[in-house]
Amino acid sequence: MKRIFFIFIVLGFSLTICSQDKAKYVFYIIGDGMGLNQINGTEMYLAELDGKIGVNPLLFTQFPVVGLARTFSASSGVTDSAAAGTALATGSKTKNGTIGLDSTLVNPVYSVAVKAKNKGKKVGIVTSCGLDDATPAAFYAHQPKRNMHYEIALDAITSDFDFFGGATFTKPETRYDGSKGPNVYLQMEEKGYVLAYGYDDYKKKTPYANKMILMERKEADLYDLMYAIDRDKTNLSLAQITEAAIEQLTRDNSDGFFLMIEGGTIDMACHANDAATAIAEVIDLNESVKIAYDFYQNHPEETLIIVTADHETGGMVLGTGASQLNLKVLQHQTISQNALSSKIVELRKQKDNKVSWEDIKSLLSETMGLWSEVPMSDLEEKLIYEAFDDTFVKGNLTKEKSLYQEDEKISVIARNILNKKALVSWTSRNHSAGFAPVFALGVGAELFNHMMDNTCIPNIITEVAGY
Structure with missing residues (x-):
């Protein structure tokens, strides 16, 4: 009886996919370290600022479909960002510390972004961290160690993706073994990428850029974008990169796009147990969601937006036993x-x-x-x-x-x-095994309305988008 029931579920899922329009435009938005309490705490903080008990909802928590995802890796009940990023990108579990390889650390596994590129879609990768950091790397790279930054950057060149946006590539001339290698930025320019440093530089260069890499200004000397709470007008923001990515991916393109956006500095703030900074980072990610939502409103029958997290960081607790906040x-x-x-x-x-x-x-x-x-x-x-x-x-x-x-x-x-x-406390300075939230809007969103493994998310996107 259970087997028959399972067959009906699979058949129903397949018929739903086949009978609906495909998502031409996909926004895959990942809050690194953004667990349930990081989101709930942000909404309750905003409500308290308005003098009330309850929540002032973020945009993405108002999406019509909500699910939960388990996050364990192939090597541990508590994942790291490399294994979680690989699961979210490729639909395959791997060991902690591994980028784009299966759990043997030998066989490459390919991301939903690669599949989109192979189907003729333009592809963009956006992050508030370094572009060779674990989560963005999982969408284009295949390396056994997440800190093989130089080798990961070479994989970015090989991917031929249309847009990269983030702070920087952190080891442009230094291989994992410490030896010096050919400068990756020069290799990127040789492959046709236009390099822009800061938003003003992007605006100057975008009219003639077929492929673009947008990074923070050189003089800022940052491996990650400035925290939102610290940022001034000279600093590049995640929202600016998101706007640039959409502009770049839609220019002279009628075939659609896939865009991954990572709020990576949420994780950094939570590793430091810095509640005010973490909340500001969640609010900042919501600004990029608003930009994606504006695009959705102009293309509601063709767009899918997914907002999720790779894991929770810090074991954030709202309330310290006094039934107060x-x-x-x-x-x-x-x-x-x-x-x-x-x-x-x-x-x-x-x-x-x-x-x-x-x-x-x-x-x-x-x-x-x-x-x-x-x-x-x-x-x-x-x-x-x-x-x-x-x-x-x-x-x-x-x-x-x-x-x-x-x-x-x-x-x-x-x-x-x-x-x-x-009255906020933390259980650690590292990751936890808490559920990751999943919020969905648009074409195929209803397929995310359940408890799932994190590997299910890219597999559903692949089907909904027809990759």
Whole structure:
């Protein structure tokens, strides 16, 4: 009986696919590290700013179809971004640390983006991180180790995708073994890619670019885009790259496109347990979703938008046991923990290490709202003072490390205090095995309305788009 029931489900799924129009335009949007609480916390924070209990919904949580995805890898119940990215890109499980290869680490597996390219679609890859980072790489590269950045960049050239947009390629001349290789940017230009550095440079070059790689300005010297909470007008944003990608992929193209957009810096903020910065990153990803949605409104019968996550990061918990939340206090944090750490380093240099306690209090008041907007207990002030004494009086310059950052102890303690006042806690500085949310809108969206494995998502996209 169970076998007959299963056959009917498969048959029904196939008939649904065959009977509907194909998705000509596909937006595959991935919030790296964006678990359920990162989303819910962002919506509750926005509601608290409006003086109410509940949520102010993000655009993508209002999509008509919602599902959940399991995220385990072939080697662990807790995935890393390489294995999760490969699953989301190719529909195949692999071991942690592996890009675009099956679990033997030998056989290549090919992404939905490659299939789209083979069907004559234009293809774009967009991220707020480095273009050779794990998630974007999973859509075009095949390497046994995620930190083979030079080799991954060479795979980007081989892919012949039409648009790449992100911070940079991180090792343009250094092979995995440490030896020097031919500059990948020169090779990209030889293959017909126009390289643009910053949005103004993109606008100058886009009219004559058949294939484009848009990166942050060279002088910014960033491996990842600036956090949204720290960004100024000179910094490239994920929304700008998204707009550029759509412009590039639709020019002189009547065959459709596939566009992957990754909010990769959500993950970085969560690895640092920086709640205010993580929330700002989720809001920032929502800005790219709005751009995709605007496109959908002009092509509602031809467009599919998927918003999901590769995994949850940090084990974010909303509420610390008191049946209360105070998320609105996070509004007083105006820069990331990492940027605060940089300001402390700058202060040390400016004052030749003769930094006073009043200097630190003034800095934390200005950037975190401590004392000026956020009342401080004697114990909280003591914690920060002890870090000040250890750092500036005793000269202990040891920094606190998370996966992507090394931060001054004062900045970490200040962030901890603000998190506690918001009643937000974290279980780790790494990934968890929580469900990944799946939101869908447009052609074939109804096929995502269930509990699924993460490998199901690209397989359904492949069928819905006719790749």
